[in-house]
Amino acid sequence: MSVETEEVTAAEEREALLRRIAKLERINGALMAQVERSMDQRGTAYSLFQTAITLEGQVRARTEELTALMRSLERSNQALTAAKEEAERANRSKTRFLTAASHDLLQPLNAARLSLSALGDMPVGAEAQAIVGQVERGLQTIEDLIKTLLDISKLDAGLIQPAPRSLNLADVFESVEASFGPLAARKGLRLGVRPGDLWVTSDLLLLQRILQNLVSNGIRYTQAGGVLVAARARGAEVRIDVIDSGSGIPDADRDLIFEEFHRGGRESVDGEIALGLGLSIVRRSAEALGHRLTLASRVGHGSRFTLMLPRARAEAPRPVQPLALPTSLTGARIAVIENDRAALEALARLFQNWDAHALAARDHLSLMRLTGSTWSPDVIIADYHLDGGACGLDTVTWLRTVHGGDIPAVVTTADHSPEVEAHVRAAGCELVHKPIKPGQLRALLAHLLTKA
Structure with missing residues (x-):
């Protein structure tokens, strides 16, 4: 082999070696770039991982805070519900108390008004009549106060339901x-x-x-x-x-x-x-x-x-029933049952002043002994609540059974409950709330006697 041929071969080998080195450098560069990209991606993934952990902690904290608030709100709602129920119980208790107190207060007030009316019917001087008027106005003020307080209590307790x-x-x-x-x-x-x-x-x-x-x-x-x-x-x-x-x-x-x-x-x-x-x-x-x-x-x-x-909308006019003119109570036979002694005595005086004949008793057995089976009343006046839990309507039923089922009856009471009113109406009786207004009672009795 000649020298020239050897030189050519060596040059070719160098060029081949250089190309190989260049290729290796490109490969190495590509590998390094890939490694760098991989490292960047790992860094980004680590950052995202750290961010996710941070957000998860914040979400957990907010969730726990919200849960605590919800529990606090639930406790507050329970406390409000309990307070509302307690207020309603207090309202009902107040209404029951006022109803009972009103009944007890209206009983002596009823007796006082009846006695005052009997006094006013007597032949007394002008000065005495003026005093009677003053006392009557005072009693009316007391009655209005008691009834108004009871009405306010019933409205607050929702016991008065409008009937539009x-x-x-x-x-x-x-x-x-x-x-x-x-x-x-x-x-x-x-x-x-x-x-x-x-x-x-x-x-x-x-x-x-x-x-x-x-x-x-x-x-x-x-x-x-x-x-x-x-x-x-x-x-x-x-x-x-x-x-x-x-x-x-x-x-x-x-x-x-x-x-x-x-x-x-x-x-x-x-x-x-x-x-x-x-x-x-x-x-x-x-x-x-x-x-x-x-x-x-x-x-x-x-x-x-x-x-x-x-x-x-306007409705068609309803036919007006003619009212019977009141007549005198003179000679009328009246059966009276009233457990309050003062009210009973006051009623007896009133009927005596009105020239009526009344048999009055405080309980059913006493009235039975007074009336017997021969004395027949023209009209009955019965207190609803009697002693021992008895009801005046039972006496009305007995008198009607013995003397005839068409005897008109007036039931008096200081109880304004709808149950009492329904019971009285179902028995076919007139209802008069205490304290009784003597003028209205006289007009009602005269009207019932006219219808009988």
Whole structure:
């Protein structure tokens, strides 16, 4: 082999070696780049792993915090529920107490009123008659206070359930005008009513109570001018305004006047005692009915109470039953059972003054011995709650069985529960709540004797 040939071979080998080195360098570069990328990816994955761990810890902490809040809220709800149940129990307990206390208080009040009426029927002087009138007004105030407190308690306890129906406002306003027109006239005030030809959906007794309290309140604090009760249609509603020209109500008292026993520092124009319960009854009755109640007033210019009621369609007039005129009680035979001795004696005196003949006893057996089987009563008056858990309706049933099932009967009670009323009505008896108003009792007895 020549020298030139060897040199060519060596050069080729060097070139081949250089190409191989270059290739190895490229391979090495590619491998290094891949290693670097792999390291970067591992770093990123580690960072993501660390971030995930951090987020998981935060989520766990927030979950535990939320769970604690939910448990706290659950405990609060349980406490609120327990407090609500306790308040309802207290309300029911208060209502039961007031009902029992009212019954016990109305019993002697009933006897006092009956005795006072008997005294008023006697031939006494003008001064004695004036004292009788003062005592009677005091008894009426006590009676109103007891009954109003009981009504407030029943409204708070939800025991009074409204019975809404279509009402003709002309009839409702006429009743209010008849009740308060004479009082307004005596004070030199005008009482105007403008019912329009409007009908509303409401509970008759609750609506009358609202309007009567508002009108009474207006007359009490009005010295000149008068009180207006007006109704106007407002779309699907009827707006009733009770407007007076009285002393007005300061802004600071706008909410307080609806609280019990709050008189707002105002004095009635004639010194009449205000119990501070009328507007409390108004608010509670309006809430029970779902009627919106608002007040607008200016001191020295008067006040306007507004009531919004759902409008109703007019109904066909109902036939009016003619009322029998009351007759004298002279000679009427009356069987009386009353466990309260004072009330029994007062009733006996009343019937004696009315020229009626009464056989009165405190229990069933005593009345049986008095009446026997020959003396037949024309009418029966029975107290519902007698001693020993006895019921006056049992005596009524016995008298009707012995002397005839059509004897009219009046049941008296200080218990205003609907169960007692339903029991009395089912027995075909008239119900009179204590304290008994002698004039109303006399008119009712005369009416029953006329029908008999």
